[in-house]
Amino acid sequence: MGSNMSAANSGAAKRPRTWPAILLIVLAVAAIVAVIWRVDTAPRTDDAYAYADTIGVSPEVSGKIVTLAVRDNQAVKQGDLLFQIDPRPYQYALQRAQAALVQLDAQIPLTQRSVNAQTFGATAARSAVARAQAAANQASDTLARMQPLIGKGYISADDLDRARTAQRSALAELASAEAQAREAQAAVSSVDALVAQRSVLQAEIATAQLNLEYATVRAPFDGRVAELRTTVGQYVSAQKPVFTLIDTRHWYVIANFRENELGQIRPGTRATVYLMSNTSIRFSGTVDSVGFGVDPQDGGGTANGLPNIQRSINWVHVAQRFPVKILVDRPDPQLFRIGTSAVAVVRPREHAAAAAGGAQS
Incomplete structure (x- = not known):
């Protein structure tokens, strides 16, 4: 009996215990499922950096x-x-244009008076033409009436000659009056050109004032x-450009996500980011936009102007990465610098929940 019990105990001791291995397998499977769930519900990347818009101050x-x-x-x-x-060259240009305008404003009334006198002379010349025209018509009518009477002896030849002479004299005076009228009319000038020049000077003054402002x-x-x-x-x-000015009103994190993670990322998706310079501080943000093009790096021509995102393993086909632009809600101005390494985690479920709540309200 005793020998049988000892044999049973030794057999049980030799049988391997399988439950620790099963437990490890279960934990590993659970960890894998958790990681997959985490990746599907909250995509994460450490291929990210801080970014802000810049301008060249020119x-x-x-x-x-x-x-x-x-x-x-x-x-x-x-x-x-x-x-x-x-500012001195631009101040001088402004003063010069202003002085020219003052001089022109003084010249315009003088020119206007001269134009008025010329216009009056042209009017008088036209009146002289009218008088000469009347005198010529009268002399011609007189000659026409006297010519039939000379044959009948009612007038003498001297009277007819005087009538002809009067007609020729009247016609000559008419021609002279018309020539003077044409000269008087041609002499009539206008202030329109000066008024137009005034508009040009006003434009020059406005330009000089603007250039003077631009000097600051x-x-x-x-x-x-x-x-x-x-x-x-x-x-x-x-x-x-003299130097660069960083627009610190808005800070972004440019996070490069794999193409198979973009399905649930869209503008408005909430995100959490932190900087490698201080990993203890988390910042919330919102996806501003999702990139729609990168340089494919397939050996062909480079797609000019597109982001160039390096693949980590050139001899293995890996998923392409696309930039996701995340607007940071309340960035720390002392921590955020352009190019600072960052980590980004997007949370599509929060975006979906917020959208559903907005639709219900």
Whole structure:
């Protein structure tokens, strides 16, 4: 009996215990399911970086910098003075245009009086033409009446000759009066050209005033100066950037997600991001847009202007990544820098729940 019990105990001790292995397999399967569920419900990527819009601060006019009110990496507010170009050439241009307008305004009344006198002379000349025309008509009528009477002896030849002479004299006076009338009319000038010139000077004054305003360059929005590589005395040209201004009003995280994760990501989807410079702070955000093109890098021609996103394994076919632009709700201005590495997690279910709640309300 004792030998049988000892044999049974030794057999049980030799049988392997399978429940730890089964437990490990169950836990592994659960972990895999959790990871798959997590990826499907909250896609995540560490291929992301902080981004903000930038502009090149370019003056509208050329000249030497006489005041530089900012330094590199300085934060500025909208309307703050950035730099000033020497305003003297533009002040002189404005004064010159204003003086020309004053001179023209004085010249216009004088010219108008001269025009009035010329117009009066032309009117008098036309009246002289009318009188000469009447005298010529009368002399011609007199001659026409006298010619039939000479044959009947009612008038003498001398009377007829005097009538002919009077007619020729009247016609000559008419021709002279018409020539004087034409000259008088041609002499009549106009102030229209001067008035048009006045409009040109007013436009020049407005341009000079605008250029004078352009000599002072101010911040168009809240931002931060970057790539400042100049100082007072530098000659700057119009339309050429002097430095870069980062628009700090809006910060984004550009997160590159695999193409098989884009199905549930759309504008309005909520997201959580954090920066690698301080992983302890989480920022909420909203998907602003989803990229619709990248450089395929298939050995063909480069798609100009499209994002270039590197694939990690060139000899294995991996899913392409597309940029997702996430607008950060309340970014920390001290932490966010363009190009800072970030991690982004999007939450499509929150977007769906918010949309459903809005539809029900």
